[in-house]
Amino acid sequence: MAKDKPCADAIALWSADICRREEMPGEGRARVFTVDGRRIAVFRVEGLFYAVDDFCSHAQSSLAEDGHRCGLFVECGLHRARFSLESGKVMRGPTRKNLRSYDLAIGSMVTATERDALPAGR
Numbered sequence: 001m002a003k004d005k006p007c008a009d010a011i012a013l014w015s016a017d018i019c020r021r022e023e024m025p026g027e028g029r030a031r032v033f034t035v036d037g038r039r040i041a042v043f044r045v046e047g048l049f050y051a052v053d054d055f056c057s058h059a060q061s062s063l064a065e066d067g068h069r070c071g072l073f074v075e076c077g078l079h080r081a082r083f084s085l086e087s088g089k090v091m092r093g094p095t096r097k098n099l100r101s102y103d104l105a106i107g108s109m110v111t112a113t114e115r116d117a118l119p120a121g122r
């Protein structure tokens, strides 16, 4: 009979402190934090924070700096791909590649933890 054993394929998800609490964006704003070579865009919408990769998965345009937020979506300022801020999912091309999204734990420091990757769009 087979015994349970730890899965050798388990991958630890990335997690790191990205900023101090007071550095978080104000209401309706976005801000980029760069940690471990990752650019993470944090958006504040109706008092809640959402974090996704900052660079559009199509051609690396900054979503926080050059994108347009509409509700819980952000539209790339270059070719208008649209992503969910809640999940990083592509809602409209030209790209099919989802963004990584992050859970945020907010104390005196803000810790971002990468969520499990979504399957490719469409």
Ligand code: FES
Residues within 6 Å of the ligand: 056, 057, 058, 059, 060, 061, 076, 077, 078, 079, 080, 081, 093, 094, 095
């Ligand atoms: S760079 Fe974002 S859609 Fe092309």
